[in-house]
Amino acid sequence: MKLSKPMLIGLILAIVLLILTAWIVVAYNSLVSSEQKVEAQWAQVENQYQRKIDLIPNLVNVTSQYTQFEKSTLENITALRTQWLSDLTSAERLNTSLTLDGQINALVLAYYSAENYPTLSSIPLVAGLMDELAGTENRIATERMRYNEDVRDYNTKVKRFPSNIIAGMFGFDEKEYYNPPL
């Protein structure tokens, strides 16, 4: 069967259209996957913050038995925890979390200055809690780092040519990095 000229042109156009469609589908799906990865990773970050919040009551319980130990700091921490749980927006929670960090740091500093509380550091329960707090801080830092890496990959796809065309068409916006003020 010999192809006439119009048929040949038609065939080439059809193939080009097919390739174009395939590319659009692939690019779109790639953006979707990246975005999902970012959101899943964000959930991990929030998870670790929750873990820290959950540790607080235990910390307060155990250390408040040693009545001289930083009573006002412990009260602040409990109040901040309650506030964290009732905060609604991400920004509010971030602020509260930062204040909470300051108070916890003060607590940990006091704990480690052995001259003030010589018996405290030898109590395994307290030492264990301090380990847990430090471990949770590290987990938060790790998950945040991974979140930023995922955001970077996603943003690169959104901004790079030619996938930025697809991003524009379907409404994929750049995401913000997680860089809380120090």
Add this chain to the structure above:
Amino acid sequence: MRITHKCLVAVLVATIFVPHVSAAQQVPTIYLYVNDFVGVLTTDEIATLDEICYELDRYNSDELAIVVVNTTLPLGIDVFSTETFQANGVGKEGLDNGVMILVSTDEALWRIEVGYGLEGILNDAKAGAIGRDYLEPYLSQEDYYAGIFYAVSAIIDVLTSDPGQPSGNKYPLFGYHIDWWEVATVITVFIVIAALTRGRILFWIGGVLTRGRFGGGRSGGGGARGRF
């Protein structure tokens, strides 16, 4: 034409000798199980520790890595530890059952990094206790072997006493690991060179046989650290 042939051969052959470097950050590539980059352990001591870790691996497939470095700067011990753990995949893929003992001699810091899968039984508090009770007393005396040995024993105690852990290792254990990509590359290069030079080539085995690698486990940054 001859000169082009030789250049091509040289380039192709040189690529076989590219050393293994872990991607991205400057973290070392580590192998099963003991990695002493400083030289504080003797060959016998390394062999004993290797043997112990191998037995643990065989018993319940947990992978225990031991790494001794001069310094973890500029990353700092926490980031260095997590990145090394992740890049080398300590623990079996899917199970994430890896533990890594890291000692930084210049900084006098230790860290026990625990993979996702073991965080339940080897929690931060236990890791911290093991570090303080077993690592610190000996490391502060520069008795690295004793500290690491006792810490390893304590960790194995915790890992093997939990009834939830799988017993028996269904994963095949290789003392040596064959990197199939290297094999494929070498064979392809061999064929190409043989075709180009009509059979007059040298055959390098190169980086095909290397020490065994870890199973691909992950860590979330859990564990504990301290100073000695």
